[in-house]
Amino acid sequence: MTIESKINGRLHKLSIRSGDRLVDILREDLKIESLLPDCRGGACGRCLVMLDGRLCHACLTPAFKIQGAEISTYELIKNIHEAIAVEEGFLEDNISPCPFCHAVKILAMADLLIKHPLPDTETILGYLELVPCACTDPEIVATTIHKVADQMNRRKFNREK
Numbered sequence: 001m002t003i004e005s006k007i008n009g010r011l012h013k014l015s016i017r018s019g020d021r022l023v024d025i026l027r028e029d030l031k032i033e034s035l036l037p038d039c040r041g042g043a044c045g046r047c048l049v050m051l052d053g054r055l056c057h058a059c060l061t062p063a064f065k066i067q068g069a070e071i072s073t074y075e076l077i078k079n080i081h082e083a084i085a086v087e088e089g090f091l092e093d094n095i096s097p098c099p100f101c102h103a104v105k106i107l108a109m110a111d112l113l114i115k116h117p118l119p120d121t122e123t124i125l126g127y128l129e130l131v132p133c134a135c136t137d138p139e140i141v142a143t144t145i146h147k148v149a150d151q152m153n154r155r156k157f158n159r160e161k
């Protein structure tokens with residue numbers, strides 16, 4: 001079966017095999033490196049992508065479902081304002097996600113700030129649960145995200161004045 005979808009801004013015609021998941025297409029066919037699928041069951045979050053503007057687990061998404069859809073991965077999202085601000089905030093507060101979750105954590109936090117420009121702690125922790133991690137206290141990450149959100153909103157307010 002052949003499907004067409006826009007992936008990281010480019011239209012792709014893709015031959016999919018029966019049983020293929022989105023993660024197989026992105027990793028094996030398109031060699032997108034930011035996804036490092038582990039559990040392949042929706043638990044680790046290391047396959048997160050944006051599907052038509054919503055975060056989704058590529059390991060749980062049948063490949064045929066992306067016909068006509070738009071997929072964005074960290075490779076594209078890392079250039080947007082929110083993702084850059086999160087990277088800078090992590091750097092400033094010495095939060096260094098490991099190579100296995102770095103890309104998907106930035107992606108999830110950027111999506112959070114797009115959808116919730118001034119998120120409350122509960123919302124931040126909810127998003128962090130998408131990429132569970134025993135290495136960094138989620139409360140510490142949440143403090144940084146509050147800071148990043150405040151700075152972004154202050155800058156926006158000053159621009160609009």
Ligand code: FES
Binds near residue numbers: 036041042047048058
């Ligand atoms: S590979 Fe773990 S959630 Fe998809």
Ligand code: FES
Binds near residue numbers: 135
């Ligand atoms: S899983 Fe990457 S920092 Fe914890």
